[in-house]
Amino acid sequence: MLFNSLIFVAFAIIFFLVSKIIGKNVKGRLMWLTTASFFFYGWWDWRFLSLIVISGLIDYFAALGISRYPGRKKLLLVLSIIANLGSLSLFKYSGFIAENIDRLLGLNGGFSLAANIPEFFLITPVGISFYTFQSMSYTFDVYRNKLKPTKSILQFFAYLSMFPQLVAGPIVRAETMLPQLLEVKRVTNDKHWDGFQLIVRGYFKKMVIADNLAPLVMAAFSAPDINSSTMFWWGAIIAFAFQIYCDFAGYSDIARGLALWMGYDFPDNFNHPYISTSIREFWERWHISLSTWFRDYLYIPLGGNRKGKFRSYINLWITMLVSGLWHGAAWTFVAWGAVHAFFASAERLTGWPEKIGKSSVAKFLAWFIVSIQVLIAWVFFRAENINQALDILKVMFSFQGPFKFGWGLDASIFISVIILRELLSALHLDDKLKGKHPVAEMVFYSVLIAAIIFFRGAGSEFIYFQF
Amino acid sequence: MAKKPNIWITLAIAATLVTVLSFVLPKDAEKYLGELFWTRKTFAPAKYNVVIMGDSRVYRGLSPEIMESHLPGLKVLNFAYSNGGLNQTMFVAAEKKLAQNNKPKVIVMGISANAISGYSAGNQQYVQELNRPREEIFERIYFNPLRYWFSATSPEKLKNHFSETKETAFYRNKYFMNGYVESEKFPADTMEAIPSYTKDFTNYKVTPENLSDLFKQVKKWTDSGIIVAGFTPPVSQSMQMLEDTLGCLMKQ
Structure with a gap:
């Protein structure tokens, strides 16, 4: 169901x-x-x-x-x-x-x-x-x-x-x-409202953003010949990054909202991962319940950071590769884990996110580099096979073809909406507004409900069901 | 002024907004009514006196509503499908739609080379509809009228809908729940499908075995008291020639 x-x-x-x-x-x-x-x-x-x-x-x-x-x-x-x-x-x-x-x-x-x-x-x-x-x-x-x-x-x-x-x-x-x-906790009105917000936001992420981006991503990756435009592939992989995020975070939000209505608290599973300025931070924000599971039941029992630097890298790689394999029985998922392990190792070895400073420009630069790394890894995650992933990456870094993402009006609008949402979060504006304008909040969630009904994409399964 | 947000007030605002928008925004009949149409046709109850069989030319060509106005007291179902064959699967399915009452039982067959030959042996569309998951069938029958009213749209579709520019080409279908589809294609082009039919008739021809199976079924039905009628759906001259010659309909 x-x-x-x-x-x-x-x-x-x-x-x-x-x-x-x-x-x-x-x-x-x-x-x-x-x-x-x-x-x-x-x-x-x-x-x-x-x-x-x-x-x-x-x-x-x-x-x-x-x-x-x-x-x-x-x-x-x-x-x-x-x-x-x-x-x-x-x-x-x-x-x-x-x-x-x-x-x-x-x-x-x-x-x-x-x-x-x-x-x-x-x-x-x-x-x-x-x-x-x-x-x-x-x-x-x-x-x-x-x-x-x-x-x-x-x-x-x-x-x-x-x-x-x-x-x-x-x-x-x-x-x-x-x-x-x-x-047996009494579910207060505030908890009911919090649950309601989570459920509506979850459905919006899944049905409006993820389901509307899905056809674009599907068309890009299932075409018999690899498109030869660099910008096309950056556009497709950005679309996939938001598709998988909204698909999975949307599910988690609905689950957490339902739990609140039942009187239970589930932990937060996503915390705006795409605003991360290091790979380490990305993993603290992405699929938190899984990454902490692997940390507590695999990385730390393997010795974690306690058995010297070299062993800590080995443990990191094992954890990342197993995490990749957890997602699916295919070498592409293992490669995805390996790419993350590689970037995380390089980060740990050089300490570059700290070294580049704390100014706004430095933070922006760190965010940009981490975003590119995450997008490169997503290519392996989404590709049909390793060869396709490598071919796509070749095109992505060959700087050829027209300077257009190829999103069309629909994808451009839906991606802009989610970017704006993440930006508000990065600037902590959503926290500042929360609870201060109840009427505006109610109107806002009514608009989201109307958007879910009228802008719903073609219904499809949640991506993470297959895992 | 509300001091705290309230779910019920929010739902009331949302309901008002959605109701207003449902009158303003465009509807997608092709998707939601189309889906409902095929599911209802496939799972139609056994209550008809006249059941029409055949391919897409038949479901676009015979209106049960008009037939019923000429056949008072009889209920008519257009049970034709895209690539609907005149073969055993469809014979059995069509017979199951006939009512068990004292009124006459009639099967009407739209005879075309495609429907008789091996081309339609798989009855692809019918089989696909028949094998849909039960959840999907349930949702189509009970929720699609609601989904149609609250049709999904997109910024692109809205832009096209509200822009002044007139459509230069379209293909519209109006679905009737008695199995008939009223189609309008603009600009009309009677030659457009000829190349693909030429390919089909090269691969699939009407054989003596096809006709023998058809005649056996007609005899079986007439022996059991079912009236059987057949007709050739009208087509363009070039299509007629293609069917008769390459499709071997006339030869057989």
Whole structure:
């Protein structure tokens, strides 16, 4: 079920009406939340509900075991990791692994591993990377004594399957969410308004900006021949940068808004990443719940910065490459991770963002350089394959063709709107205006709603569903 | 003056704004009514006395409304599709639309070389409509009238809609929920499609087997009491010649 479908609107209305009837009964709330979440996920394909249940049961019992039998906690953790990563590998990476083994062994002619994978395993269950990581973080935290395991299986499944963030995050940690599920907070009018703002802004980002930029990006990358104009490709990749940002940040905003209406707080997942003046800052602002997950459960356990400079670079590269692979079973995603690792290493090695000074000109220059780096990386992320990415980059730096982005009126307007929004944020003007002009705010959100209705792009899935 | 923003007031302002805009902004009948039209045609109930089969010339050529005015008491459905074939898939589907009452059951076939030959064997459009996900079918049937009223637009479309310049070329369709499409193309060009049809008829010709299958079905229907009528949809002279010669319609 997509947030941007009318079926979801009907589902959400029923969900909140029944929640209102259930009131403060915690057990009833958890039961209803879990049932509704399973229905939400099963609407896409009920067969894959079993994966969430199995993954959840493994971590629920592994965590209880770790707490009860400290002597065997390592074994239980390893078993949980094998089970989780095993199911992830089977459903998300089996085709990719088999194709690469085929290529390595030259098995293309006769027998091929890839051709013999059962069709069922070639379907990537929606959101598998999100709920698997969420489930694993619970076991890790119990293992590291940061969290006491819950005995309530209902509370655990309500946490794991919570529909607003089940299929595309934000990845919510158990230590943040489990206590919230047992509290019955009164949702104040202010919280309702905050949730409403997030939901409307989220729908605007997704349906007006991302969905209207999607056809332009799709046309550029799926054309049989690479366009030979430098500016065309810069235009296409800028459009993609805003498409993926608005698509994903839009989803996160809607999820956070729905959570607020339910009485829960989800962490912020995006904080205007395109105003960053260093790659490090970009990762502090982009997909925050995933980057902190990798920091806490991969980079730091690998040794982080504690084992010397050289090891810290190795750890950085491992984390970035795994992060790339998390996004999808393709070398383009690994390359995207590698490009970020390269720029982040260069930044750490030279310390250039600090060295160029703190004046406005220096900050602008740093922002410009980081934006170019991020755009270069997006080419790998979006390209159909590595060769296409390299061909596009060649054109982007060959300075040829007409001096035109090729956006047309629609894309020019939608990109200008989002740039203006980010600019307001960079200058902290939106914070200054917030809450001071209630009538203007209400009119502003009414206009956004009208824009969502009349300027909605052709409905499409959220990009991050496939991850 | 409100001291704090209120969701209900905001929704009321939004509703007013959206209602006003829905009267001012252009509507996209091609998309929303077109989608609704094909879904309703495909999933039409079994309540018709006359079911018309054939390809795009048939759904653009026969108006059930006009036929019903000449056939009082009978209900007519135009069940033709783009690349709609006169083959087993469509025979079975068309028969299912006939009402089980005491009135006559009639099948009308628009006979063209394309509809009989292997060209339309896949019934691409019909199969595509039939296999749409249930969610999409549900949304099309129940939400598309609403979506049409609040049609999506874009700055570019608005610029064109409100600008003074007159359209120099257009292709407009008006969808009737009884299966008929009223089409208007400007400028009309009877030769435009000839090259692509020439290619199609080179690859797909009417064969004796095609006709034999058709006659067998006609016999089966007439034996079971269904009245079967056939006609050749009118076309331009050049198209007629192409169909008869290269398409082998006349030869067979």
